[in-house]
Amino acid sequence: MTKPIHVTSEIGKLKTVLLKRPDVEVENFTPDMMPRLLFDDIPYLPTAQKEHDYFADTLRDNGVEVLYLEKLAAEALDAGGDEVKNTFLETMLAESGYAAGVTHDALKEYLSAMTTQDMVNKIMGGIRKNELDFVPRGLVSAAEEEDYEFFMDPMPNLYFTRDPAASIGDGLSINHMTFPARQRESLFMENIIKYHPRFADQGVQVWRDRNHTTRIEGGDELVLSDSVLAIGVSQRTSADAIEDIAHNLFSSNSGYEKIIAIRIPHNHAMMHLDTVFTMINKDQFTVHPGILGEGGHIDTWTITQGNDGELSLDHRTDLKQVLKDALHLDDLDLIPTGNGDPIIAGREQWNDGSNTLAIAPGVVVTYNRNYVSNELLRQHGLKVLEVLSSELSRGRGGPRCMSMPLVREDL
Template structure:
């Protein structure tokens, strides 16, 4: 019987007590160079290698905390026929081309005929197109319902914020089904005891509203850091602001907004240039986060249901210091060569996932970043040594669990992108 933990996330670094993962499956391999860009990839992945690398992540986390797999959680709620029909109806509404009136091929009926386990697979891996008329026979599409190529990046479609789950309003429609699935998991899994908040449920939602989890970081219970770029718009941040304002708390709360470049594509989310590592340390891509540039850092202060101040800050670290969080930056790619900084940022060198204060996971391939981590007191520990029990993590105060990263980084993300935490212990600040 699955052991569920109640949702509660109040920081990026609190000791991890529950996390949702999705092991990449055939949906990752169901693309070609021709359609990779539409799937938001710049390259195609080798599935067997990607799965081997992913097992280092999931295997390490299994040794540390309670883990859940998206497909298993989805299959579990689909065992309820009423829930099954509700979810399939929603899928057909967001992808109306699936069930055209008068069409002899109605995907809804096909989906409902499957068992919960098989349906969970189809909703993630896609449904192949039945070529039963001339139009479909000549179509270059392979799928009637496209695979969710990006779903192993579970961070983006839902975000744990204190005791609620904010559902992502994805920047690209190809990922909308991910948000639908994650909301269904939280809405229909009683053990999580989670309330979901979805922008699309608000009739007054701005059509330009976009929010993805890679841009939303909880620095402290009273401080959100949010990236504003190609995946999270100002309208999306205003939606989050409105949610906080509606709570009308006497205690001040803060949103720090960091503008991000539209190019290169490795800057798609804030966690590709900035992540929190410990109570007093963070990982930064120095050219954007520290060096003076044209990308603004905006500080919004709210209290008693009102915005009491909104102003520019010099940079994120200075803004956090004013709020009592003095962080030492560790440089992605090292401190010497901009060349190395650019190369390692491209391969998710700044994208670390914390399993506790000073205890993180990242890619081994970013050697200059790892050298900087080691200089700052982090022991470098290969994931295979954790899984094989060659080492005991309890023997180390600070560490980086390193994953092999030849295929997974080519999907455009790192350890934080591939994890959706649902419970962390409180941090003793």
């Protein structure tokens, strides 16, 4: 592969992936801050790092090149030069609530004195008030309330690299995310694509940028083939954002001709499509039975472009038949999380038993804690590579959530 981004399926042999190693950001908050930062628990960092290193080594052992977000972000800013670095810092401060003023000036001076890598790490990790010899005066923003410890919040969700951007064909979406806790994250990828020598001026297409008010996240974006996407209508992705990216893909010679929008429950437990549904082989998918209604039905809309250039929507409820028609399959195997047992399925879905990362057709990486689902996958003929998960799983994302494929082999 010569293109820096090339993903035309969920299952083609994975060649290059983007990860973010958990760092101080996953411990740099209190239980009171968990709802604000979208966490249900606080992982123990030393163990989370060991587990993440095991995950990265598992990918490397299977021929995958592993790149790290924090390193690429710093390299991109250095490659762009002082003006790019200054613009990035001004944008990050503005999106953190400091477009101007004395707090803005103090934070900018503090961050500008660091090396680029240290600056990136510090922004990701969060800036506590006691780090600066500075007391804000006058009117203050909500983030500067007297009893709040931070000037700039940590970004503990960053190790879920799937969501801020999503590779599609020879391009990507750089996403406007739903909640303020995550909206700054995609600024790193925007700068990487623009300025990092690996990606800049390499023909990478941005199918949708982050400068929107409608929301979309990568966990809802599944590349089923070189012409078909599935996108979840979820807590984190809105219908109007799906229609927008559909317009862009259909009008940009992207190769994509069909998008299957799948409506899933809008709740924290099933926040993205890939927490309840993933593709793991040419004719095999994992599915959490909790998303299916009576008779196994679920609302889907197949979006295509009409002759007049407008979007055409076909509403159906038989997910299996919709997938068979879109992918030209005679049959397919929907493998239920937890073997369909209501107690086991609910528990293992909460622990990301449905969030599998295919690294080749029929070869998946899963969390070891989901032993019922993993054994069922093996019974269905798949090769299952289990990774450690006691602390990583506390962030509510599995192997697919923790990885942004950049290059896959075509099928």
